[in-house]
Amino acid sequence: MMDLPFIAVMILIMLGISAAVLKRNMIKIVMGVSISASGINLLLVALGYREGGVAPIFTNAPAAQMVLPTPQALTLTSIVIDLAVTAMMLSFVILMYKHYGSTDSRKRRLSG
Amino acid sequence: MMAFLLQHAPPLVIALPLVAAFAMPMVSRLGARAVKAWALLSLLATESLVLLLGRDVMSGNPHVYALGAAIPSLTTPAGYPIRIIIEVDAMSAFMAMICASISVLVCMYSLQYVRKKGGQDKYYTLLLLMTAGMMGLVCTGDLFSMFVFLELLSVSSGALIAFYARRGESSEAAFKFMVVSSIGALMVLLAAGIFYGQYNMLNLAAIGGMLRFGFLDKVALVLLVAAFAMKCGAVPMHMWVSDAYGEAPAPVSAFLVVASQASLYALFRVCFTLFGVAAATEIMGWALVVLGMLTMFIGVTMAIPQKDIKRLMSYHAVSQTGYMLLGVGVCLAVLGNAAALGSFGITAMQGGLFHVVNHAMYKGLLFLAAGAIIYRTGTRDLNKLGGLAHRMPLTAIFFLIGAFSISGLPPFNGFASKLMIYESVFRFNPLLSVIAMLTSILTLASFMKVFHSAFLGPELPEYRGVREMPPAMWISMGILAVFIMLFGIFPDLVVQYLVGPASQALLDRIGYLGGVL
Numbered sequence: 001m002m003d004l005p006f007i008a009v010m011i012l013i014m015l016g017i018s019a020a021v022l023k024r025n026m027i028k029i030v031m032g033v034s035i036s037a038s039g040i041n042l043l044l045v046a047l048g049y050r051e052g053g054v055a056p057i058f059t060n061a062p063a064a065q066m067v068l069p070t071p072q073a074l075t076l077t078s079i080v081i082d083l084a085v086t087a088m089m090l091s092f093v094i095l096m097y098k099h100y101g102s103t104d105s106r107k108r109r110l111s112g
Numbered sequence: 113m114m115a116f117l118l119q120h121a122p123p124l125v126i127a128l129p130l131v132a133a134f135a136m137p138m139v140s141r142l143g144a145r146a147v148k149a150w151a152l153l154s155l156l157a158t159e160s161l162v163l164l165l166g167r168d169v170m171s172g173n174p175h176v177y178a179l180g181a182a183i184p185s186l187t188t189p190a191g192y193p194i195r196i197i198i199e200v201d202a203m204s205a206f207m208a209m210i211c212a213s214i215s216v217l218v219c220m221y222s223l224q225y226v227r228k229k230g231g232q233d234k235y236y237t238l239l240l241l242m243t244a245g246m247m248g249l250v251c252t253g254d255l256f257s258m259f260v261f262l263e264l265l266s267v268s269s270g271a272l273i274a275f276y277a278r279r280g281e282s283s284e285a286a287f288k289f290m291v292v293s294s295i296g297a298l299m300v301l302l303a304a305g306i307f308y309g310q311y312n313m314l315n316l317a318a319i320g321g322m323l324r325f326g327f328l329d330k331v332a333l334v335l336l337v338a339a340f341a342m343k344c345g346a347v348p349m350h351m352w353v354s355d356a357y358g359e360a361p362a363p364v365s366a367f368l369v370v371a372s373q374a375s376l377y378a379l380f381r382v383c384f385t386l387f388g389v390a391a392a393t394e395i396m397g398w399a400l401v402v403l404g405m406l407t408m409f410i411g412v413t414m415a416i417p418q419k420d421i422k423r424l425m426s427y428h429a430v431s432q433t434g435y436m437l438l439g440v441g442v443c444l445a446v447l448g449n450a451a452a453l454g455s456f457g458i459t460a461m462q463g464g465l466f467h468v469v470n471h472a473m474y475k476g477l478l479f480l481a482a483g484a485i486i487y488r489t490g491t492r493d494l495n496k497l498g499g500l501a502h503r504m505p506l507t508a509i510f511f512l513i514g515a516f517s518i519s520g521l522p523p524f525n526g527f528a529s530k531l532m533i534y535e536s537v538f539r540f541n542p543l544l545s546v547i548a549m550l551t552s553i554l555t556l557a558s559f560m561k562v563f564h565s566a567f568l569g570p571e572l573p574e575y576r577g578v579r580e581m582p583p584a585m586w587i588s589m590g591i592l593a594v595f596i597m598l599f600g601i602f603p604d605l606v607v608q609y610l611v612g613p614a615s616q617a618l619l620d621r622i623g624y625l626g627g628v629l
Contacts, residue, residue, distance in 0.1 A: 013302070020291060033294050040301050047309045071308065074256055078301060081263045085294045088267055092274060092287040099280030108284050110355045 005046040012039030026103045030089045037082040044075045121165040122177040122198040126248045128158045133240035140233035151236035155216045162212040169205040170613045176627045199253030202617035207250040207377045214370045215243045218363045220588040241268035246374045255304040256314045266293035273360040285355035292352045299339035303332040317628040320386050336382045343375035347407040350430045357426035362483025366476040388621040397445025408434025412554045421482050432471050439464025439533045442540045456536040463532030466611045470525040477592040478514035484581040494565045501567040503578040508567045510589045519556035528603035
C-alpha cells in the first residue's frame with residue numbers, strides 16, 4: 001500500500017511523456033508536458049508525506065516536531081515554473097496557428 | 113571593498129543580471145538609449161565580478177557560499193542540512209568566465225543588430241535573464257537549484273528564439289526547443305526527487321558523499337545524463353539545435369551555444385562529482401564516447417547539404433559538441449585506471465574542456481559573421497549570396513578566422529584543442545581519433561563551400577549597395593577574433609592557467625565534497 005502513490009505517479013509521468021511524444025496536435029503535446037509535470041509535483045508531495053506528522057505552520061503547531069517543509073517548497077517552485085512553461089508553449093502554438101492555420105505538428109516547414 | 117565583493121561574489125554574479133533584468137521595464141521608460149546602456153553596463157559589471165572571482169578561484173581557493181545560514185555546515189537537530197549552497201570551484205569559475213565574456217560581446221553586437229521597434233527592452237531583459245540562468249547553472253551546488261536555473265535558461269532562451277515572431281518558423285523552432293527542454297528539466301526534477309526520497313538531501317556534495325549507487329541511483333544517473341545530453345544537443349536529440357540556432361537572431365544563436373555548454377557542464381558535474389568512480393565509470397565513459405562519435409559524425413554529414421547559412425552552422429555546432437563529449441568521455445572511461453588516467457586521460461579531458469572555451473569563441477564569431485551578412489543583405493540563402501568579399505572585406509576575414517579555427521587549422525585555437533584530443537584519444541583507441549580527424553576535414557570542406565558561395569566570385573548586382581557592418585558589430589567580432597588568435601598562439605598558457613585548474617577541479621571529487629561537509 002505504501003508504494004501505491006509512487007506507482008500512480010509513475011503512470012502519470014509516463015502518460016504525459018507518451019502524449020508529448022506521440023500526439024500530432026500541438027495543444028495535446030503541451031498537455032502531455034503539463035501532465036508529466038503534475039506527476040512529478042505529486043511525487044514530491046508524496047515523498048514529503050509523513051503519517052501523523054505536524055504541518056510546519058508555526059502559528060498553530062503544538063510544540064512538537066514538525067515535518068521538514070522542503071518537498072512542499074520544491075513543489076510550489078516547480079508549479080510556478082510549470083505555469084510559465086505552459087503559458088510560453090501555448091503562446092507559441094497560438095503564433096503558429098496564426099501563421100499556418102493549423103495545430104497539426106506535421107504541417108510545418110523546418111525539417112532536414 | 114574588494115574583499116567584501118569577493119566574499120559575496122558567488123551569489124552576486126547570479127543576482128546582478130537577475131535584478132538588472134527585472135529593473136529593465138523601469139529603465140525602459142527613459143528611452144531606447146538607456147535600455148542599451150543599462151544592459152551593457154550590468155553585463156560588464158557581472159563580467160568584472162566573475163573575473164575577480166575567477167582569478168581568486170583559479171589560484172586554488174574555491175568559494176563555498178551558504179544562503180540562509182551563517183555557516184555552510186549548519187543542520188537541523190535531526191542532521192538534515194538546511195541551506196542552499198553555491199559552490200564555485202575552478203570548473204564552475206571556468207564556465208562562468210566563458211558565459212560572462214560571451215554575454216558582454218553578444219550584448220555589444222546586439223546594440224546595432226537588433227533594430228526591431230518596440231521589442232528592445234524585452235530583448236535585453238531576456239538576454240540578462242539568460243545570463244542569470246547560466247551563471248546559476250554553473251555556480252550552484254544544489255540539484256534543485258540546478259533545475260530552477262535550467263528552466264530559467266530554457267524559458268528565456270525559448271522567448272528569444274521566437275524573437276522574430278512574425279515568422280512562423282521561429283515560433284516553430286521555439287516550440288520544439290521548449291518541449292525538449294521542459295521534458296529534460298522535468299527529468300532533472302524527477303532525479304532530484306529520487307535523491308531526496310533516499311537521502312533527504314538535495315545538495316550535490318552531500319548526496320555524492322552518501323551515495324550507495326543502488327537501483328534508484330542508477331535510474332537517477334540515467335535520467336540526469338539523458339536530460340543534460342538532450343539539452344546540450346547530443347545526437348539522438350539534436351533536432352532542436354538546428355532549428356533553434358538557425359531561427360534565433362544571430363547574436364542569440366551565439367549565446368545559445370554557450371547555453372548548451374552550460375548543460376554540458378552540468379553533465380560533466382553529474383558524472384564526475386555526483387557519481388564519480390563508484391558508478392561504473394567505464395560504461396558511462398564509453399556511453400559518452402559513443403554519443404560523442406555519433407554527434408560528431410552525424411552533425412557534420414547533416415551540415416554538408418544545407419543551403420541556409422545559419423542552419424549549416426548549427427549542424428556544425430552539433431558536430432563540435434561531439435569533440436567535447438569524446439575528450440571528457442575518454443577521461444571518464446579511464447577514471448578508475450590510474451596509469452591510463454595519468455598517461456592520457458587527463459590530457460583528453462583538458463582537450464575537451466579547452467575545446468569548450470574555443471568552441472564558444474569561434475562558433476560565436478561564425479554566428480556573428482552570419483549575422484553581419486543577414487544584417488546587410490537580408491537573406492540567409494547561400495544560393496542567393498555571392499561576391500560579398502568585395503563589399504564586406506572585414507566580415508570575410510572574420511569568417512575565415514572562424515572557419516579555419518573550427519576546422520582545426522594552425523595557428524588558430526581550434527587546432528590546439530583538437531590536437532590534444534587527437535593525440536590522447538589515439539592512445540585510448542586509434543579508430544576514434546581517425547574518425548575525429550575525418551570529421552575535421554569534412555568541416556573544413558563544408559566551410560570552404562560556404563566561404564566560396566557567400567564571399568567569392570564576381571560582385572552581384574543586387575548587393576552593389578551593401579556596406580561593411582557598423583562599428584559595434586565589428587568591434588565585438590574583432591575582440592573574439594583577437595582572442596581566437598591569442599589562444600591559438602599561446603595554448604600552453606591557457607592550459608596552464610585556465611583549463612588545467614578546471615580539469616583538476618573536476619577530477620578532485622573529494623575536494624568538492626569536502627568543501628561543504
